[in-house]
Amino acid sequence: MNPDENSLVRSIASRVKEHFDSEAPDEIVRQSRQLVLYPQEGLQVELPVGALDGPVLMHSRPKRVHLNAYLACALTGLTNDQRMLVNHLSDLVNLVCKSVDIDLYEPRKNTDPVHHADVPDNEVYRIDRERVVGSDLLIHLAHFPSTGSGEELTFAFDALVPVIVIAHDSQSVSRMITGIPCLKLDIRYREPEEMREMLGIRLQEIRPVLEQRKLAKAEFSVNVVGAKIRELRLDASLSREQLAKSVGLSVDAIEQIEESIDTISNPSLTHLRLIATTLKTTVAELVNPNYTESVLSGIQAILDDRVDETTAARFKGVPTKDQQTILVRYLARLLELVTNPKR
C-alpha cells in the first residue's frame, strides 16, 4: 500500500471504531446476527462464499435519539370512576410510549393532588413546568376539564413542544385546546385498544420530527439570558428581590431565570422587556450578549479597580502573584474567544 492508501485505511478504521463505539457490543452482535440469519424480505444481496462463516458486524439502523414525553391530564377534583379511567388510559399511553422508546413523565406519580398533597404549590408549579418545557412531546388526555392541563398546554406552546390531544370520539374538546397554534395531532377513538393502536402509529410517524427538533434544540441548552441578567443586575447593585419587585415577578422566578438554561427558564418577551428596562439595557443585549463588549468592560473594570462582588469574592484570599497569573491566563483564553468566537 502506498502512503495515501495507508492514511485512507487508518481514517476508515478510525471512523468504523467511532461508529461502533456509539453502541453496545452486545447490541451490535445481536442486530448483525438478526440481519444475517433473518434478512428482510426483498433484500437481495449476493454474498460471497464463506461470507456467513464469521460474525458480520454492522449497524442495521442509526442509534435512536432518546425522547421524553409529558402526560397532561385532569387530576384535581375527579370522582373515583373518573380517576380510574384516567389511570387506565395513562397506563396505556405509558405502554405505547415504551414500545417506541419514549420515556413518559406522569405527574400523577410525583405531584398528584391526592397522593402527593404534601408537595408545596410552588414546587408543583416549578416541577411540572420544567418537565413540560424539557419534554420533546406533550400528550394530553382531554377527557375531563382541567385548569392544570390548560397551563401545561400553554407551557408546551411557549416552548414549541409538539402536542398530541387524545379524546373519546363522542367527546367535545375545548376550542382553547383545539385552537392552539402549534404542531398538534388529534386522536379520537372509540375503544381504548383503538386509542393504543392509533397512538402507536402516530408516535412512529412523528418520531423523526421529534428527534430532529431535539437535536436542533440542543444548542439552546445553555444559560445565556440568565447569566447576562445576573451580570447586569450585579453591575446595577440590585438584589434579586429589588429586580423581582420592579418587574412584578417572584424572587423564585428571577432566580430560576438567572440559574436555569434558557430552554427551561424561557422568559416571555414581556418579562424580558421589563427586565431590560429595569437594568437599563435592551432585550437584544439580554438575548445575544456581545462577548467582546463584556471582555472590554471586564478589563476596564479591572483597570479602574472596580471589580464586581462575585469576581471579588472568588479571588478573595488568593495571593496577589497568583491573581496576576490567573488574570493572564484568563486574558489569553479570552483572546482566543474574541479572535475565534466559534470555538
Next chain:
Amino acid sequence: MMNPSPNKLPNSARTAERLLDRAGVLIPPIDLSKVVSTWPNLTVVEEELERSGYLLSIGELGAEILVNVSDKEERKRFTIAHELGHWVLGLALKKKTGHFSQPKNAHYAEIERWCDGFATNLLMPESMIRTSILLSEDTVDLESLTHGPSIFKVSEHAFFLRIWEVLRLQVALVSIATGTSGVLVHAEKSFGDPQVQIALENMLKRSDIASQLLCSPSFSFSWVSNDGRVKCFGRRINIDYVLLALKWPDKATDVE
C-alpha cells in the same frame, strides 16, 4: 475515605471509579493526562504560583487546571486530581442548572474535603490498593508496602494513610537506640488514627517487644489491644530503624 456529606455531594469513591473507567485507566500509577484528556476543553497548565493550584473556569471554553510548576511531582498529581474534583462537581451542576459553579448547598470546607477524598480515590483506588499489597492472615509483604508510593506516584504520607484507610494496616518507622537506661524505642513516623498511634507507643514501651525489635532482623508477633488482636510484622531497615506493619482487626468482624 468517608464521604463527608452523602446527602449533598455525590460519593467521591464511585465518582472517581467511573472516571477511571471512562478514561480506561486500569493500572497504577494513574495516568492523569489520560483522565484529563477525556474532556477536550480541559487542560493542565504549569505556572509559577504561590499556592499549589487552581481550577480556572472559562465559560464555554471549558477550564484550565493551573498547577504550581515548582511543586514536587507527587504534589502536582494530587493538585490536578483535587482540581479535577472541582471540575466534576461543576459539570454536574452545569448539567442541572446550565451554569458551571460549585454546589451551593455544601459548605466551602466540605467541598474542599470532598475534592481531597476524590483525589485520594482517583490516585489510589481501593481495588488497586488491595491488589498491590500482598496481605494474608499470616504475613504482610513489606516490600510491596515500601514500593507502594513509587508504584502509585504519590507521597509516602498519602500512601500510608490510604493503606490505613483501606486495609487498617498501620505502617510505622521505629527508631531503636541503646543507652544507659536500656533500649529506647520510639515511633518516629506512624500512619493511622490517633488512638492506634497511642496504642503503638504503649506497645513499644514493653521490654519484651523492645528486645525483639532489637535482636531479630525480621519478626512477627501479635498483641491484644482494646480493638482486638493486632498482628505485627517487622523488619530491620538498618542499625537504627525498624519498619513495622500492624494489621488491626476490621472494625465490625475481626474483633476477638
